[in-house]
Amino acid sequence: MALSASAPAYAKGAGKSATISSGERFSAGDTVAEHYRLGAGDKVRLTVFNEPQLSGEFQVGADGSVSLPLVGTLQALGKTPAEVADGFQQLLGQDYLRDPHVSAEVTLYRPFFIVGEVRLPGQYAYSAGLTVWNAVAQAQGMTPRGRESYVFIRKYGKAEEERFLLTPDLRVWPGDTIRVAERFF
Structure with missing residues (x-):
């Protein structure tokens, strides 16, 4: 077999x-x-194209959320880095930026x-x-x-x-x- x-x-x-x-x-x-899903203690770098003041490294807190500039907190627990980038991109596009582009990478597992x-x-x-x-x-x-x-x-x-x-x-x-x-x- x-x-x-x-x-x-x-x-x-x-x-x-x-x-x-x-x-x-x-x-x-x-x-x-x-296949990676974010959890408490991970650090993720979110880069907003042409917006360095909104970009940076953010840590997933014990409650599973990430505190982001302008938009507040975003739930990250169990999501892939790409899903977190998409969520941040959608929140920025609602009230703050026209057609934002956000990328994400894990900097510390x-x-x-x-x-x-x-x-x-x-x-x-x-x-x-x-x-x-x-x-x-x-x-x-x-x-x-x-x-x-x-x-x-x-x-x-x-x-x-x-x-x-x-x-x-x-x-x-x-x-x-x-x-x-x-x-x-």
Whole structure:
């Protein structure tokens, strides 16, 4: 049976502890920017064409909104940067500018967290193309009891973690919490 890159494959005994060995986290070449949804702590640069006083970097607050010049707050939680740019563009076009053009890019992603059997657990800055092995390296490597066959990842905004096969191309996304499990000798 061939595995598709879009559908996750589960180990024997599917259940809460089934190991995911393929799927979107293993897709090499996909970038976070293609599917990214903004969350609290992200910073986004909004550029209004020919209006430098309205352009700038804005942080998504804890309530999920962005405070923008002239128009006030705009809800950004769960939206793509392009959707936020469109929303700002529409608000500017209603009462302030004739035919505004706004672009957006994420300048700072929310951090990821790594816990468990690593030497220096904690919060770390996300960078594009980050893999779990890179995240483990940032945390000074695994302890001697760290399990090298799989890890648990809880995606930002989710309540439960999933177990993933630890391969060189397993991706980390902004806001993830990675737990390196303990192995038993």
